[in-house]
Amino acid sequence: MNHYELAKEILDHVGGSSNITQLNNCATRLRMNFKDESKIDLNKIKEIPGVLGAAKKSGQYQIIIGTDVSTVCEEIRKMGQIDEAAAPAQKVGKLDSLMDIFASIFTPVIPAITAAGMIKAILVICVLLGMNKDSQVYSILSFIADAGFYFLPVMLAFSSAKKLGCNPYLAVMMGGILLHPNFAKMISAGDPVFFLGLPVKLVNYGSSVIPIILAVWLMTYVERFADKVSPKPVKFFMKPVLTILIVAPVVLVVLGPIGSYIGTVIAIVTDFLNNHVSWLVPMLMGAFMPLLVLTGMHWSFLPILMTSYSTYGYEAVMGPGSLVSNICQGAASLCVAMKTKDRQFKQQASSAGITALMGITEPAMYGVTIKYKKVLLSVMLGGAAGGFYSGLMGVVRYTSGTPGLLSIPIFIGENPMNVVNALISCVIGFSITFLLTWFYGFKETENDKVASPGYNKQEEESGLKSKKISISSPVNGNKVNLSKVNDETFAKEIAGKGMAVEPVDGRITAPFDGEVVTVFRTKHVIGLRSNEGAELMIHIGIDTVELEGKHFTVHVSDGDQVKTGDLLIEFDKQAIEAAGYETVVPVIVTNTGDYLDIIPSEEGPVKSGQLLFTIL
Structure with a gap:
């Protein structure tokens, strides 16, 4: 299947290009948001030849393609208009939101950085093969490679503006201001510089990272302010003028030096680690x-x-x-x-x-x-x-x-x-x-084995059945299969097999007699071990780690012995859901590989203490 056919197949299972509100890619994945998620068929997408996997994480769909992802992404863009400005606001956790911002800002510039770095690597090889560093060919290739790093603020300005939602060309202009030759001359001269009596710190912003991101972040707010105060007849020129006249001085006097300082700290820490504990x-x-x-x-x-690339x-x-x-x-x-x-x-x-x-x-x-x-x-x-x-x-x-x-x-x-x-x-x-x-x-499990001389399936199965363990529900609610949990780690049984409960209250009780192995610092996860040796993880909610323990009350400690029905954790279901998080409770056997199988009970209502699944 070629890139065009792959792109067409993906579009067929996401509701077409008109359903896409955001599309970009990282090194191996398409990252997409949609208007109507009911049109998305992840299972069908996973079956497309050329798709290595697909998942939804914090409101964003990710389709794993591999190194051809950028070509597939471009083919999708060619097939129809994508209104990325219409992207609906997704309610995600702060950590996921921050990771998404980093990915969206830095991923688009990676090809330029890669090209610059590879040209430098080629130059090193050429020198080893005898090229003269004073030759014009070397000099030209050298500044071609350096351009990818020196003008990094301009590239980051554009990608930051696209992600944060301000005019990308004004953002690029801000990047150009930081790199302007006249400002570079002021830096070289070293004489004090003031703007309206305020000191302008003479910082070389070439190859810098943090200052321009802070500048664009400020611009998103200033541009909205300028749009609000500019009269309609003159908004066309007054809005951009106000934006630049406010943002540029603030960046040169305040945000630029702060960003430079942050970058310097990062470089110092990195340098310290490389020099003293490089391993x-x-x-x-x-x-x-x-x-x-x-x-x-x-x-x-x-x-x-x-920061490290641009510094070292x-x-x-x-x-x-x-x-x-x-x-x-x-x-x-x-x-x-x-x-x-x-x-x-x-x-x-x-x-x-x-x-x-x-x-x-x-x-x-x-x-x-x-x-x-x-x-x-x-x-x-x-x-x-x-x-x-x-x-x-x-x-x-x-x-x-x-x-x-x-x-x-x-x-x-x-x-x-x-x-x-x-x-x-x-x-x-x-x-x-x-x-x-x-x-x-790796040891063969029952599912991996094939019939062979000397292998008696019935004999082995009868021996394993002596380990049968019943696991009770730790909470009142409705039982659902793990495949329906909105998290790839649980839905694909990556963490282990088990079952989930959609709770109707906020009380987590012990599902068996055993020991509390660990209570996570964020209180949303507890690990237990039964007297028979089954290791269980009870995970309260999806992405609730971001709450940092808020709305959770723990009643046990690591090493405590518990009996079936003992209260382990209480959580405020309504408050967690109001904060935008799901409260489904996956119950996972983390040592699944030690057993023959995990047999879930039928989906439906369940009370705390009733059978949830059976371990064989």
Whole structure:
């Protein structure tokens, strides 16, 4: 299926281009919002050849395509008018909103940064092959590459304006003001500069990140004010004039220096970590990158990465660790493919493994590694080991790009050992992950097995049935299957199997006799272990972590022994729903892999203490 056909298939299952209110893409995903969500068929979208996965997160739909996503996105735009200004306001949590802003501002400029970084890498290779740095060819290619970083404020001005909702051309003008040659001359001269008696701090804003974002943020409010106070007959010129005359001085006197200071602090912290504990951040990134990607938290590092690129010309925060992590995802998937006897799963895992080695990890993550807790742990340990070596050797990434074997050139720089050490870190991560997965992480489950000599299904099943455990509902309400929960982690049983309850009150009680393993700091999740060894997670609501414990009251502590029916947590259902959050309560067996199966009861009304599901 070519890009046009793929785009057409996606449009057919989202209600057409007229239903789209927002469309953009990151490195591997289409990110979309719609007028009428009842027209969206996620299940059909997931079945389209070329679509690696699809999910809805905090009001936004994400369709995983892979590295061809930008071409598919462009094909969709060609097929009809998309009125992005008509996007309805989605009520999402502050954290999700912040991640979405970061993604929307920084993702569009990544191709320019990638191009600039790759040209620099090519220049390094050319110099190693004998090119003279004083030659005109080198000089021209050098300033071509530098332009991608120097004019970063102008590019970020445009993407920020598109996301925050102000005139993008006025925003670009603000970026140009910060980089104007006359202002650059004032900086070079070093003499004090004042505007109406207010000191203008002489800051070089070339390649900066934070100042222009703050400037555009201010512009969104000033432009509305200017629109309100400008008389209609003169609004055409008075509105933009007022906007610039207010925003520019405030930015030069106040916001610009503040943004520069924030960027300096980020650079200092990054520099300190690189110089004193260079192994720490790559090790942590190598270990926890799957969880960061799963939750979308990796977007929060974009300002740090851009600041590092513009300050040093490279970054060591995410690139080295994410490279190793992606390779480890591939190693685990390939190992599972070799061990499993299920032909269909073998094909799925092997394909996902190869794709992960190339840098696209979603098929491996959602299809293989997150399904098995020990496999995921193997990936994280291998990633930590490879990341530790990478950090110890000072590996850096010179430009953005999806880390994988195909994008190894982004690690080529003036130090020829940088790319060599990057490859060694991949070998370390791959080897450790593969061995851990083989000997510890992956064991055949009932569904993976096929009939073979010496395998007696009835005999094994009868032995496992002795572990039958009944799990009661922890809350009054209506039972629903996990597939109906509006969260990919639960709906796809990534965290484990179980069932959910739509509560009618705010009392969570113990579903069995056992122990309180952990109560999350944010009080919305509690982990329990039954006397028989079943490990249970009760998760109150969707995205309620953002409430930071507000509207929750906990009545137990870690290590407490509880009996069936004991009160564990109370929550204010009405207040949580009024804040815009769902209160459905998924009840998950986190050690699902230790059992034969989880058998849910029929959907419908349930009272606290009545059967919710059975563990076999």
